[in-house]
Amino acid sequence: MSDYDFDYELYEDDTLASDDPAFEEVLRRSIADSHSFRAAQNSASSSRSVAATYSNSNGQKPPSSSFKPNGVASNGIRAANITTTTQAENGVDMAQWAKKQELKRRIAEIDSDILGIKDSIKSLNTQLSSKEGQKEGMVRMLRELERASVSGASHSNAEAFSGSRGINYMEGDFDWMSGLEARMKTVFGINDFRLCQRGICNANMDGRDIVVVMPTGGGKSLTYQLPALLTPGCTLVVSPLISLITDQILHLQGLGINAVAITGSTPSGQKREILQQLTALAGRRLQPGEDEIKLCYVTRRIKNFVILLQKLMAGGKLARVVIDEAHCVSQMGHDFRPDYQQLHKLRQLLPSVPIMALSATCPPLVLKDLLKTLRLPDITDGRSAKSTGTVYFFSPLYRKNLHYRVVPKPSKASDVSKAMVEYILEYHPNNSGIVYCLSRKNAEVVATELQELSNGRITTGVYHADRKDSEKEQLHHQWRAGTVKVVCATIAFGLGIDKGDVRFVLHHSMSKSLEGYYQESGRAGRDGKDADCILYYRPQDGSTIGSMVFNDKSGTEKLHAMLDFAEDLEQCRKIQFAKYFSHSSNLSIASWTTEDQDALERCGHCDNCTRPPETIERKNVSLQTWQLLKIANYVYRIGGKTTVNILAGLARNAGGGALDVAAGGKGKRKAKEKVNLDLEDIAGGIVDLHKDDIEHLIIHLLIKGYLKEEFQQTAYSANVYVVPGGLANRFIHETRENIEKAARPMVEMTLAKQAPKTRARRKKSVEDGNEEGDDAPPAKKRKTVAGASKEKGKQKAVSDEAEINEDNSLDHMYIGNLGPPKNSKPAQKRRAGDESSEYETFDPDIIEDPSDEDSEDVTYGWSMSMRQEPIAKRKQRSVVKPRSRGFLEDDVVEISD
Ligand SMILES: Nc1ncnc2c1ncn2[C@@H]1O[C@H](COP(=O)(O)OP(=O)(O)OP(=O)(O)O)[C@@H](O)[C@H]1O
Numbered sequence: 030m031s032d033y034d035f036d037y038e039l040y041e042d043d044t045l046a047s048d049d050p051a052f053e054e055v056l057r058r059s060i061a062d063s064h065s066f067r068a069a070q071n072s073a074s075s076s077r078s079v080a081a082t083y084s085n086s087n088g089q090k091p092p093s094s095s096f097k098p099n100g101v102a103s104n105g106i107r108a109a110n111i112t113t114t115t116q117a118e119n120g121v122d123m124a125q126w127a128k129k130q131e132l133k134r135r136i137a138e139i140d141s142d143i144l145g146i147k148d149s150i151k152s153l154n155t156q157l158s159s160k161e162g163q164k165e166g167m168v169r170m171l172r173e174l175e176r177a178s179v180s181g182a183s184h185s186n187a188e189a190f191s192g193s194r195g196i197n198y199m200e201g202d203f204d205w206m207s208g209l210e211a212r213m214k215t216v217f218g219i220n221d222f223r224l225c226q227r228g229i230c231n232a233n234m235d236g237r238d239i240v241v242v243m244p245t246g247g248g249k250s251l252t253y254q255l256p257a258l259l260t261p262g263c264t265l266v267v268s269p270l271i272s273l274i275t276d277q278i279l280h281l282q283g284l285g286i287n288a289v290a291i292t293g294s295t296p297s298g299q300k301r302e303i304l305q306q307l308t309a310l311a312g313r314r315l316q317p318g319e320d321e322i323k324l325c326y327v328t329r330r331i332k333n334f335v336i337l338l339q340k341l342m343a344g345g346k347l348a349r350v351v352i353d354e355a356h357c358v359s360q361m362g363h364d365f366r367p368d369y370q371q372l373h374k375l376r377q378l379l380p381s382v383p384i385m386a387l388s389a390t391c392p393p394l395v396l397k398d399l400l401k402t403l404r405l406p407d408i409t410d411g412r413s414a415k416s417t418g419t420v421y422f423f424s425p426l427y428r429k430n431l432h433y434r435v436v437p438k439p440s441k442a443s444d445v446s447k448a449m450v451e452y453i454l455e456y457h458p459n460n461s462g463i464v465y466c467l468s469r470k471n472a473e474v475v476a477t478e479l480q481e482l483s484n485g486r487i488t489t490g491v492y493h494a495d496r497k498d499s500e501k502e503q504l505h506h507q508w509r510a511g512t513v514k515v516v517c518a519t520i521a522f523g524l525g526i527d528k529g530d531v532r533f534v535l536h537h538s539m540s541k542s543l544e545g546y547y548q549e550s551g552r553a554g555r556d557g558k559d560a561d562c563i564l565y566y567r568p569q570d571g572s573t574i575g576s577m578v579f580n581d582k583s584g585t586e587k588l589h590a591m592l593d594f595a596e597d598l599e600q601c602r603k604i605q606f607a608k609y610f611s612h613s614s615n616l617s618i619a620s621w622t623t624e625d626q627d628a629l630e631r632c633g634h635c636d637n638c639t640r641p642p643e644t645i646e647r648k649n650v651s652l653q654t655w656q657l658l659k660i661a662n663y664v665y666r667i668g669g670k671t672t673v674n675i676l677a678g679l680a681r682n683a684g685g686g687a688l689d690v691a692a693g694g695k696g697k698r699k700a701k702e703k704v705n706l707d708l709e710d711i712a713g714g715i716v717d718l719h720k721d722d723i724e725h726l727i728i729h730l731l732i733k734g735y736l737k738e739e740f741q742q743t744a745y746s747a748n749v750y751v752v753p754g755g756l757a758n759r760f761i762h763e764t765r766e767n768i769e770k771a772a773r774p775m776v777e778m779t780l781a782k783q784a785p786k787t788r789a790r791r792k793k794s795v796e797d798g799n800e801e802g803d804d805a806p807p808a809k810k811r812k813t814v815a816g817a818s819k820e821k822g823k824q825k826a827v828s829d830e831a832e833i834n835e836d837n838s839l840d841h842m843y844i845g846n847l848g849p850p851k852n853s854k855p856a857q858k859r860r861a862g863d864e865s866s867e868y869e870t871f872d873p874d875i876i877e878d879p880s881d882e883d884s885e886d887v888t889y890g891w892s893m894s895m896r897q898e899p900i901a902k903r904k905q906r907s908v909v910k911p912r913s914r915g916f917l918e919d920d921v922v923e924i925s926d
Pocket residue numbers: 219220221222223226243244245246247248249250251389524525526527528529555556557
């Protein structure tokens with residue numbers, strides 16, 4: 030028998046605690062009594078004892094000093110000796126050891142009890158689920174019966190309800206309507222419902238599950254806030270953004286409505302108070318004079334108060350659960366939020382509470398997924414609703430009060446701010462607006478510049494993800510109060526901002542996608558009144574954004590759609606949106622049809638609809654395309670790299686066609702070799718277009734696939750190069766003659782007509798006191814017009830076209846994405862070789878940054894471009910608009926199981 034081949038058993042004594050002095054005695058006794066361990070083992074089986082098996086089973090061994098193999102005899106006498114010896118030699122160790130064994134025994138026992146309890150819980154849970162299932166079924170039956178009787182009783186209008194045609198929530202005459210209308214006027218100050226609001230409120234009052242798809246600013250909030258006031262209990266609103274919630278709470282409290290929020294930033298004392306009030310509401314124990322909480326907004330984990338919600342439900346005090354931005358539950362949508370998926374538990378946890386899902390963008394696939402995730406029954410139309418199912422409401426996405434335009438963006442960053450200041454002071458000196466910027470830094474710089482350049486007349490604030498919550502909240506207050514007029518922000522700002530009177534949204538840079546642009550610009554004019562959406566665009570912005578999105582799924586594709594939109598000088602903006610979304614999101618074109626206008630009818634008030642036809646021209650640019658592709662291909666073959674900017678420069682022989690190309694080596698040590706391109710040889714001479722037009726053409730060729738982007742990741746960014754694309758071969762292997770002789774244009778493009786003046790007119794202009802020359806805007810505008818003071822001389826335009834148009838009436842008419850006038854560049858910069866410097870020193874490891882103050886020191890027709898159609902003269906007055914959503918870095922919904 031080995032040293033440790035024993036099984037020890039200690040008899041259980043439940044009455045003893047391990048620190049009890051008697052415990053020691055029991056211990057001692059038990060060891061002394063273990064003269065026959067085997068005998069004890071046998072006796073243990075007949076008493077309720079827990080075997081503490083050591084050595085071979087537990088792997089634990091008694092202290093070796095206490096248990097000598099030769100001290101063990103079958104008669105047990107030596108066992109007594111062991112005790113004696115142990116106490117004498119090492120009594121403390123032995124006692125501790127035994128104590129540990131006893132504790133372990135008890136732990137094992139408790140483990141066994143825990144297992145038993147867990148089994149019981151499991152069984153109880155099964156019973157609970159079964160009961161809940163039974164109850165859910167019964168509650169549904171009850172709701173259907175109630176609904177049938179309510180619908181039957183409340184439809185005094187026979188047309189509103191008929192067994193075969195279902196319930197017409199839009200037009201039916203319901204008992205609660207007078208109450209709704211009265212509250213809408215007295216509490217919200219709104220006289221009439223708009224879009225589907227009436228129908229949604231009716232379905233809401235009727236206790237239905239509802240899905241609403243209405244554009245941004247459509248007025249979705251009213252459809253749950255108003256019924257909440259007439260329904261007993263509290264409406265729970267799940268919303269993804271703290272900023273949205275803050276705004277809503279301020280708004281509702283301002284209207285005297287008892288609305289609260291429980292978010293991550295709610296102080297704990299306040300949170301406790303709210304939970305106490307809700308608990309009192311659930312138990313119907315409100316103090317006399319204490320109001321019910323009518324709306325409770327949450328972003329945070331609802332699991333923390335699920336039990337409270339269930340109590341509210343049981344007490345009939347949870348009127349409804351509203352899920353804002355509900356499309357976020359779907360992985361099919363572009364705004365999927367994993368934490369939103371947890372909302373599927375709501376139906377299970379709160380089976381008798383109706384659910385309302387709100388969204389501004391919900392293509393069919395997303396809708397299907399949303400219904401499935403939220404466990405909502407199939408949809409039924411709000412105009413002829415069945416008595417079961419989720420009642421579905423949808424409003425057109427087109428908002429005719431938004432006036433879209435794309436204007437040329439100066440190359441110099443500060444000139445963009447100047448142009449914005451000019452525009453704001455001219456048209457919206459007292460209005461609120463947003464300027465969307467590409468980066469946090471950019472937002473800060475622009476905010477400072479707008480304020481400084483306007484001598485403080487434009488008060489600005491900055492909003493981006495790096496700002497503290499308290500700063501963001503303060504900005505919300507200031508913006509709402511009107512002490513800050515213009516918020517310069519990244520896309521982190523604005524989602525769900527309930528500020529109706531935003532009169533303009535300016536984009537300092539285009540968005541990464543048309544979805545983003547539509548959503549961001551859609552934050553203008555939510556009150557239904559006219560508002561401007563202006564995009565400042567220059568082709569090089571495509572490269573900056575390209576470097577940001579090339580790793581994103583479909584990032585480049587989406588960017589091309591955005592570029593296509595910005596480049597377009599003809600197509601109505603509404604139709605562009607309609608076509609894009611029908612393709613990208615599978616949204617029906619009909620989504621853009623309004624009562625008075627077909628989806629594909631021109632809006633009549635965007636820049637492209639109001640652009641005088643004589644300011645643009647359709648041009649056969651096949652030859653120029655051939656030349657550009659030849660150059661791009663040549664550079665590619667010799668190992669050089671071109672960007673949009675460089676290719677446009679080379680095409681005009683900028684810097685004598687000098688280009689750095691890699692000559693061997695690796696990484697930073699890569700040697701460079703200067704190559705002079707012989708443009709005559711490669712492309713039959715320079716490309717006979719203005720540089721801006723060449724840039725527009727390059728973008729056009731990128732969008733169409735004749736060129737393509739090549740991205741090169743560097744440590745901090747990515748370089749975007751332009752190389753021949755899949756379709757380039759159609760040109761590259763053709764001769765110039767063939768291109769020129771082609772029966773039909775191979776590539777056509779609409780370009781803005783440049784409006785140069787003759788030298789004579791320029792001279793006269795200067796003589797007349799207009800020192801800036803003929804590209805300066807009208808005197809009255811000059812003080813703030815971008816770059817006006819920069820124009821010091823007239824350049825020699827590359828195209829001879831510059832010398833014609835003696836009596837051109839389109840002076841200064843640079844509309845849409847028209848480039849700067851051809852003769853706007855100072856002569857000294859246009860002299861041969863001058864403009865090459867930027868290209869000669871090109872380092873392919875430095876990303877082309879269009880926001881850099883680069884070589885072009887041009888004067889744009891800003892004031893005129895903004896004044897094509899003074900806002901005051903616009904006829905359009907209408908209601909709402911569109912949007913799609915995007916979610917923002919720092920505001921995070923936290924709903925978990
Ligand atoms: N029937 C109405 N008549 C006039 N104004 C209304 C009406 N309904 C809502 N509004 C106003 O329209 C603005 C936008 O409403 P709301 O915030 O509910 O839009 P929304 O659809 O929720 O937009 P978002 O999706 O961006 O949150 C608010 O200022 C609101 O007061």
